[in-house]
Amino acid sequence: MHRTGELFGQFKTLEQQKETATLGMWIFLVTEILFFGGLFLTYTINRHEFPSAFGVAGNMLDLNLGFANTIVLIASSFTMAMSVWSAETSRKKAIVVWLIATLVLGSVFLGIKVVEYKQKFDHHLVPGRNFDITYCSNSRNPCGLNAKDFENEQKEVREAIEAEGDYAKEQGFSYPGTMGMTAVNAHAQLYFSLYFGMTGLHALHMIVGAGLLLYLILEARKGRFDANYNTPVENIGLYWHFVDIVWIFLFPLLYLINRHLI
Amino acid sequence: MDGTTTAATGEFQLPREHYLNAKYGIRSWLLTTDHKRIALLYLASVTFFFFVGGIFATLIRIHLLTPNGLLVTPETYNKLFTMHGVAMIFFFLIPSIPAVLGNFLIPIMIGAKDLAFPKINLLSWYIYLVGGCFVLYSFGTGGLDTGWTFYTPLSSIYSNSAVTPAVIGIFINGFSSILTGLNFLVTVHTMRAPGMTWFRLPLFVWAHYATSLIMVLGTPVIAITLLLAGLERMFHFGFFNPAYGGDPILFQHLFWFYSHPAVYIMILPAMGVISEIIPTFVRKPIFGYSFIAASSIGIAVIGFIVWAHHMFVTGEATYAAIAFSFLSYIVAVPSAVKVFNWTATLYKGSISYDTPMLYALGFIGLFTIGGLTGLFLACLGLDIHLHDTYFVIAHFHYIMVGGAVMGYVGGLHFWWPKITGRLYPEYLARAAAIILFIGFNLTFFPQFILGGLGSPRRYSNYPPEFQVLNVMSTAGASILALGYLLPMVYLTWSMRYGKIAGPNPWPTTGLEWKTNSPPLTENFHETPVVDWEPYDFVHRPDLGLKGAKPPGKLAPAHGDD
Numbered sequence: 001m002h003r004t005g006e007l008f009g010q011f012k013t014l015e016q017q018k019e020t021a022t023l024g025m026w027i028f029l030v031t032e033i034l035f036f037g038g039l040f041l042t043y044t045i046n047r048h049e050f051p052s053a054f055g056v057a058g059n060m061l062d063l064n065l066g067f068a069n070t071i072v073l074i075a076s077s078f079t080m081a082m083s084v085w086s087a088e089t090s091r092k093k094a095i096v097v098w099l100i101a102t103l104v105l106g107s108v109f110l111g112i113k114v115v116e117y118k119q120k121f122d123h124h125l126v127p128g129r130n131f132d133i134t135y136c137s138n139s140r141n142p143c144g145l146n147a148k149d150f151e152n153e154q155k156e157v158r159e160a161i162e163a164e165g166d167y168a169k170e171q172g173f174s175y176p177g178t179m180g181m182t183a184v185n186a187h188a189q190l191y192f193s194l195y196f197g198m199t200g201l202h203a204l205h206m207i208v209g210a211g212l213l214l215y216l217i218l219e220a221r222k223g224r225f226d227a228n229y230n231t232p233v234e235n236i237g238l239y240w241h242f243v244d245i246v247w248i249f250l251f252p253l254l255y256l257i258n259r260h261l262i
Numbered sequence: 263m264d265g266t267t268t269a270a271t272g273e274f275q276l277p278r279e280h281y282l283n284a285k286y287g288i289r290s291w292l293l294t295t296d297h298k299r300i301a302l303l304y305l306a307s308v309t310f311f312f313f314v315g316g317i318f319a320t321l322i323r324i325h326l327l328t329p330n331g332l333l334v335t336p337e338t339y340n341k342l343f344t345m346h347g348v349a350m351i352f353f354f355l356i357p358s359i360p361a362v363l364g365n366f367l368i369p370i371m372i373g374a375k376d377l378a379f380p381k382i383n384l385l386s387w388y389i390y391l392v393g394g395c396f397v398l399y400s401f402g403t404g405g406l407d408t409g410w411t412f413y414t415p416l417s418s419i420y421s422n423s424a425v426t427p428a429v430i431g432i433f434i435n436g437f438s439s440i441l442t443g444l445n446f447l448v449t450v451h452t453m454r455a456p457g458m459t460w461f462r463l464p465l466f467v468w469a470h471y472a473t474s475l476i477m478v479l480g481t482p483v484i485a486i487t488l489l490l491a492g493l494e495r496m497f498h499f500g501f502f503n504p505a506y507g508g509d510p511i512l513f514q515h516l517f518w519f520y521s522h523p524a525v526y527i528m529i530l531p532a533m534g535v536i537s538e539i540i541p542t543f544v545r546k547p548i549f550g551y552s553f554i555a556a557s558s559i560g561i562a563v564i565g566f567i568v569w570a571h572h573m574f575v576t577g578e579a580t581y582a583a584i585a586f587s588f589l590s591y592i593v594a595v596p597s598a599v600k601v602f603n604w605t606a607t608l609y610k611g612s613i614s615y616d617t618p619m620l621y622a623l624g625f626i627g628l629f630t631i632g633g634l635t636g637l638f639l640a641c642l643g644l645d646i647h648l649h650d651t652y653f654v655i656a657h658f659h660y661i662m663v664g665g666a667v668m669g670y671v672g673g674l675h676f677w678w679p680k681i682t683g684r685l686y687p688e689y690l691a692r693a694a695a696i697i698l699f700i701g702f703n704l705t706f707f708p709q710f711i712l713g714g715l716g717s718p719r720r721y722s723n724y725p726p727e728f729q730v731l732n733v734m735s736t737a738g739a740s741i742l743a744l745g746y747l748l749p750m751v752y753l754t755w756s757m758r759y760g761k762i763a764g765p766n767p768w769p770t771t772g773l774e775w776k777t778n779s780p781p782l783t784e785n786f787h788e789t790p791v792v793d794w795e796p797y798d799f800v801h802r803p804d805l806g807l808k809g810a811k812p813p814g815k816l817a818p819a820h821g822d823d
Contacts, residue, residue: 009375009376009784010374010375010376010377010378010380010453012789016452016453019452020378020379020448020451020453023447023448023451023452024378024379024444024448027447027448028444030478030479031440031444031478031479031481031482032482034479034480034482034483035482035483035485035486036486037482037486038482038483038486038487038490038516039486039490041516042490042501042512042516045509046507046508046509049507049509050507053507127497127499127500127506128497128498186500186505186506186507187506187507189500190500190501190506190507190508193493193499193500193501193508194501196499197490197493197499197501
């Protein structure tokens, strides 16, 4: 392992070394944008294609948990920015504190995500054989919704089935009612494929980020980072902010479109 | 330059210290961060995959000797052409020139001690190996029958072959490509020696810069696409499955968004090689330096907006098809700029037909045929007839084999003295280059005719009237195989017994020829300072050419003559 500010053999100066590492990180983030870009494109096309099924499916996400996670993640961006600042101003103790705060907030985010995934599993919203978009709105109220939410959910599902049924009728299919039901269930399943794909990939990036933070904390405790040498803090900070920004796009796309806030 | 010449005899000797004898033992290779050693690790592994792909190609050609197929069942035939494509494209053509020659040469050409991230460079070789193991596992456990394009829903639902490990392998391998591209981009930006300005960069480096842009911007898209297809196959997610409202055509769009630019990942580095070889054996600055440099970037940029020409008959809006047809014509322009400039460089030059030059001249001819037949396929009306026929096969093999592989083998011959410090037997090498050229044309030219007559690709049998052309093609393939085996043999032989080359055997102008052959681990004794223009043979008395003028007045870098 290299010591503070050690110059690697292939470079001439420390400035060149830092510039190189930072440029490398930015290019890596560009590849990440393209990577998530494929998913965002798939999402956008299908959202446009199936607005009613995606609308009703999006409403089944837990807005409170999603919102809480957004706050947690923005806060973690702040603490990350503070640890970069502490490194640049040689506040060696503060770096560790802010990094630990970031790691804690990141873990809280992942914890909340686990709760959400568990909920989706209980509500039969994981794509596969047991997927059932009407599960929470069936007459037994198995998800334990309060009266108003339960009524809203029943109404939304009914409307979506009607909308897709109308489309089936327009296309001249027989049994438009059944077709509507089948279509909503299929398209909502596509929505949840995208939900798990996008948030899962995001969570994977968070887990990698947590590992990187752990490395930074161990190094920072040895006093490795100061105003002269802080490239790892800065670059992992860039990565962390990038992962946050992905969530800033995911949250409105997945949780907020078609949301009835009243 | 110590220990390279003996004044008494004029014979060269190997330098006392170089990267090959700096350390010994298996660990010194497997844990090396020296870009030159990593290049040789890549050389061994891409050669391995070239032969894996070559064996499948051989079986295909033997099978097609008779109209009803000679060797295998139709199902096995599907697997053969799929595995041929996967091995050749993802594990040979894409890494070949960048990871072998680019890795070896870029730092030396720009006067650096190594790439910007030497450990990441080694990591990308290991990622390549892990990806390769997954794919070999797929080949060994039932094979793969989806075509190298992995179209859904065949790959995600219907195929009963080992698709999952292959998709995982290619997904992993993508990160090797991304990291190599990232390393090159950063290296070119931050590691250049004093005096090595952007417009003094060798055109080989410009070509690799453009290639790296494509690797960095395109590869993540194929990664996410294969990930989605894999999730669909493994967990029945519905991204591309019509039963859930997913769209198989979307897979094709995403797939070709990478896989068309990937064609330029394969050909651009070869163009870089040719741009180095031609001026060397013409003894003349390359014609239109800045146009060749800019056309590399132009190909990389325009190459990203032509992908849907692969889908003219799979169903897309007519207006979209017209736009993509037009753009596909446009992308031919920068390629043509290169061909014109190489040809103009030959004009009034003193041409010598050394082995690398034979490959370069072969490249120009074959690439021109391949490129022009590409325009046939970009034409909307004609494509309806030619699509999915042998015409397409012939077209892209003229680009991929006649272009990329010719460039790779030519480049290996050109820099072999630098890599190993030794020369290969020149006349044998010239014979091999000519055998390769004849074998190649005999293999693939008949396929243009087959395609024009309407013979579809990917079928394990064909009507009896096409037998003559198929037999010609198979005969050509056996000559082609000889053309590949010969260099394998004499290049390996030369590593031990070849004549000592000396630092600059051709001679030529690049910075890589100013250091020892083979170079030191650090490439140069001290950081070089560049005070000459690229490809200037006149103001370079150090090359020992007749009529050299003293340095000082700098010749214009580009556009003279």
